[in-house]
Amino acid sequence: MALYLLQRLAVFVATLVIASAIVFAVMEILPGDAAETLLGPTATPEAVAALGHKLGLDLPLYVRYGRWIAGLARGDFGVSYAYGSPIAPLIGASLAISLPLAAMAMALSAAMALAAGVYAAGRRGRAGDAVVIGLTQVGLAVPNFWLAILMVIVFAVWLRLVPAGGFPGWADPARAFGALILPAVALGVVQAAILTRVTRSALIEALDEDYMRTARAKGVSRRAALWRHALPNALAPVLTIMGLQFANLIAGAIVVENVFVLPGLGRLMLQSISNRDTLVVEDCVMLIAILVIGLNFVVDVACAAIDPRLRSRSA
Amino acid sequence: MTLLEVTDLSVDLPLPRGAVRVVDGATFRLDAGESLGVVGESGSGKTMTALALMGLAPEGARIGGSIRFEGRELVSSSEEAMRALRGDRMAMIFQEPMTALNPLHRVGVQVAEPLVLHRGLSRSAAFGEAVRLLERVRLADPERAAHAYPFALSGGERQRAMIAMAIGCGPRLVIADEPTTALDVTVQARILALIDGLRVETGMAVILVSHDLAVVAGNCDRVLVLYGGLVMESGPVEVVLRAPKNPYTRALLEARPEPGAPRGARLKTIPGAPPRHRDVGAGCPFAARCELTVDVCRTARPPSVAFGAGHVSRCWRAAEVGEAP
Amino acid sequence: MSGFARGGFSLWLGATLAAALLMIAALSFVWTPYPPAAIDIPHKLAQPSLAHWFGTDSLGRDVASQLIAGARVSILVGVVAVGIGLVFGVALGLVAAFRKGVVEDSIMKACDFVFAFPALLSAIMLTSTFGPGVVNAIVAIGAANVPIIAKLTRATANSVLAREYALAARAAGRGPLAIAADHVLPNILPALIVQATIQFAIAILAEAALSYLGLGAQPPQPSWGRMLSDAQNVLYNAPRLAIYPGAAIALSVLGLNLLGDGLRDALDPRLRARS
Numbered sequence: 001m002a003l004y005l006l007q008r009l010a011v012f013v014a015t016l017v018i019a020s021a022i023v024f025a026v027m028e029i030l031p032g033d034a035a036e037t038l039l040g041p042t043a044t045p046e047a048v049a050a051l052g053h054k055l056g057l058d059l060p061l062y063v064r065y066g067r068w069i070a071g072l073a074r075g076d077f078g079v080s081y082a083y084g085s086p087i088a089p090l091i092g093a094s095l096a097i098s099l100p101l102a103a104m105a106m107a108l109s110a111a112m113a114l115a116a117g118v119y120a121a122g123r124r125g126r127a128g129d130a131v132v133i134g135l136t137q138v139g140l141a142v143p144n145f146w147l148a149i150l151m152v153i154v155f156a157v158w159l160r161l162v163p164a165g166g167f168p169g170w171a172d173p174a175r176a177f178g179a180l181i182l183p184a185v186a187l188g189v190v191q192a193a194i195l196t197r198v199t200r201s202a203l204i205e206a207l208d209e210d211y212m213r214t215a216r217a218k219g220v221s222r223r224a225a226l227w228r229h230a231l232p233n234a235l236a237p238v239l240t241i242m243g244l245q246f247a248n249l250i251a252g253a254i255v256v257e258n259v260f261v262l263p264g265l266g267r268l269m270l271q272s273i274s275n276r277d278t279l280v281v282e283d284c285v286m287l288i289a290i291l292v293i294g295l296n297f298v299v300d301v302a303c304a305a306i307d308p309r310l311r312s313r314s315a
Numbered sequence: 316m317t318l319l320e321v322t323d324l325s326v327d328l329p330l331p332r333g334a335v336r337v338v339d340g341a342t343f344r345l346d347a348g349e350s351l352g353v354v355g356e357s358g359s360g361k362t363m364t365a366l367a368l369m370g371l372a373p374e375g376a377r378i379g380g381s382i383r384f385e386g387r388e389l390v391s392s393s394e395e396a397m398r399a400l401r402g403d404r405m406a407m408i409f410q411e412p413m414t415a416l417n418p419l420h421r422v423g424v425q426v427a428e429p430l431v432l433h434r435g436l437s438r439s440a441a442f443g444e445a446v447r448l449l450e451r452v453r454l455a456d457p458e459r460a461a462h463a464y465p466f467a468l469s470g471g472e473r474q475r476a477m478i479a480m481a482i483g484c485g486p487r488l489v490i491a492d493e494p495t496t497a498l499d500v501t502v503q504a505r506i507l508a509l510i511d512g513l514r515v516e517t518g519m520a521v522i523l524v525s526h527d528l529a530v531v532a533g534n535c536d537r538v539l540v541l542y543g544g545l546v547m548e549s550g551p552v553e554v555v556l557r558a559p560k561n562p563y564t565r566a567l568l569e570a571r572p573e574p575g576a577p578r579g580a581r582l583k584t585i586p587g588a589p590p591r592h593r594d595v596g597a598g599c600p601f602a603a604r605c606e607l608t609v610d611v612c613r614t615a616r617p618p619s620v621a622f623g624a625g626h627v628s629r630c631w632r633a634a635e636v637g638e639a640p
Numbered sequence: 641m642s643g644f645a646r647g648g649f650s651l652w653l654g655a656t657l658a659a660a661l662l663m664i665a666a667l668s669f670v671w672t673p674y675p676p677a678a679i680d681i682p683h684k685l686a687q688p689s690l691a692h693w694f695g696t697d698s699l700g701r702d703v704a705s706q707l708i709a710g711a712r713v714s715i716l717v718g719v720v721a722v723g724i725g726l727v728f729g730v731a732l733g734l735v736a737a738f739r740k741g742v743v744e745d746s747i748m749k750a751c752d753f754v755f756a757f758p759a760l761l762s763a764i765m766l767t768s769t770f771g772p773g774v775v776n777a778i779v780a781i782g783a784a785n786v787p788i789i790a791k792l793t794r795a796t797a798n799s800v801l802a803r804e805y806a807l808a809a810r811a812a813g814r815g816p817l818a819i820a821a822d823h824v825l826p827n828i829l830p831a832l833i834v835q836a837t838i839q840f841a842i843a844i845l846a847e848a849a850l851s852y853l854g855l856g857a858q859p860p861q862p863s864w865g866r867m868l869s870d871a872q873n874v875l876y877n878a879p880r881l882a883i884y885p886g887a888a889i890a891l892s893v894l895g896l897n898l899l900g901d902g903l904r905d906a907l908d909p910r911l912r913a914r915s
Binding site for chain 3: 027138158281
């Protein structure tokens, strides 16, 4: 297991390095001169050069990349061109919304998928199964931001139960939590549709395995066999898909935050795009890449913890 | 003492084009400590018979007739009652020990599971007992095997673990479904000897399901020959194999390689292929391939003809079947 | 039995919805009730009527006309993005399957890697450097399709290459391109068609999200995503405006997904186990 962990860790770090190089390349090399973009077409060449020098844009690429990475590692994300303030607190404040939102959506979708997947797999081919499959088809087709808007219409416009958006801040945890519920549902339902299908098919596969018959021949009840023998075997594929879906969840969060006017990572990125504040976008994208790659690393380790065959294969 | 009495057992499987009878009118009995071989080609209904005894026939299957085990009727028993029997009074050993063991649980935990369920042992006590069981099935290093995962054991070791799992609660009946088919030839004999040794030691009865007459001949007291869901012939092994009274058994025996046969001599084969169940119709399932077929074979189920000493053959022309070659 | 019936129903309903989407998009080139971008302030936020089937929006534009014309962008983005995914994905997948070794490993590692950058995230990166527009959306969505198609192609190609007839063709001295054309492509076609249909649906969803954020189709190009973002500004006055475009997206995606599932069942029953 220790060897396996080391191996995965090496892959994790290598992936991060490649990801950072790609982000850096797309954001800093391709677009030309950030100073020129910031000052607009009317700026004098002298002004562009001065700003470029101030931003460190005249340094060699590898120095800029090295500085950026070293800064990220220290938690120094640089200075926003648009606000003239350090980027780290901006990102910190937005993460305080986006991370809980993503976690809530993830937990919600996992719970829904587990319940619906187990239910459907146990009733394979029967009416209950067909209903679940039908519902997942609908869940896959409904855009999460449209579901978000529909919920705003129902709960804010018609029922007037909640405000249409905004975030009260974590000073009042109950209200802050409340403001994240609808967005988390909008995000989670669509994820749940995908995960339900994965859970169902992984479980059906496990239920057909010989060891299920062995378990029943030992006197294990149908229900206990499902939970103790089939579910652990179905868990690895479900976790893997959850990890892969996390990137989509974050992407979905960016859109849904916009619907509910939540000042999270998505809003920060969109604002920075319209402010031409490239460094903020670059940092945010890198941060998301770190989160996604990090979560997939955790999933890899979790799968190995479940399945001894994975641990030994790489060793 | 009669342990198991099966009367007119039938299994119907629901298929999209209507129910199919895969076991038809099976009747046999088994005494305590006795070993019964069930022989047949794939699709003969032998595995389905075994599963029906355990109450593990596929969902939707309809079981008819009677199965009396230790004086209790199993066909009408509740799932709850069957669950109490399974793994305790009756146990099963499966064909493919790699897939029949759960890949994610330690071998010891899986061997211990029936003890937790039926004996109320704590997990740790049951695990300790599992190590002793693994020793009883003569695994070289029972402690290591108990802590290992199935993928880390060899095929023979896994099958020994399966056997340990089956005998844990001291069952009176163990059903072994092709227990050596998936194993190396060198390992097969040792596994069969192990099962038979345990039978003698504990007085449990064994039903050995196999496609291989030789396996049954060497390890069983009595034999049941199945074809197309029908018990074609049953009786003491040495009688049935020496003097079969059913054309199918005879054909099976003739298809075996002879130890003393001249080099290059061709094996005799049975012409045609086993029937698919819905082709059988009302007649004898072997009618299409049998050398003795007459008109009645195709239109009516063959009757049971008794030859004494529990030797029974289902054939219209049982009396005319000659001596074994 | 019921599985077959359901598959048939999926295929039928999916094909109907997808055909309707295509026909509406085609129709928009020759006819819409009004010019979709025509502003008519005096008649803004009109209720649905015979003159305006779905009413008008906050600028008095005819909603029905915008919905009809909005199908165009969805299909454009879907077709081009799936095309990008197919061209590059099939090529990479075939190279990986034929070359094996380091080439295969690095292509597959790269594919895994791209999963960390979903279409929306790449689009945000591209937009922030090149400015918003449909082209960036297409490139980003297309790039996200490549690894999915590549993995599918490689897996199917590998299983085909392992079969006797492919081995025989190799033994007979046929080159990789000839084997790919004769044996591999015909065999992976059903799986590719199914996957392409589903990626088409995902592309429509992604385009709608990008346009909603203002990163996709730009005015005056009508698009369902932008209609939703416009509608959000008048949510309290005319919530119905947020219903139509969302329903249009959902029905299109549902149709394509059902079509994909139905095709999967119809083309290759062995594929049913996957997904």
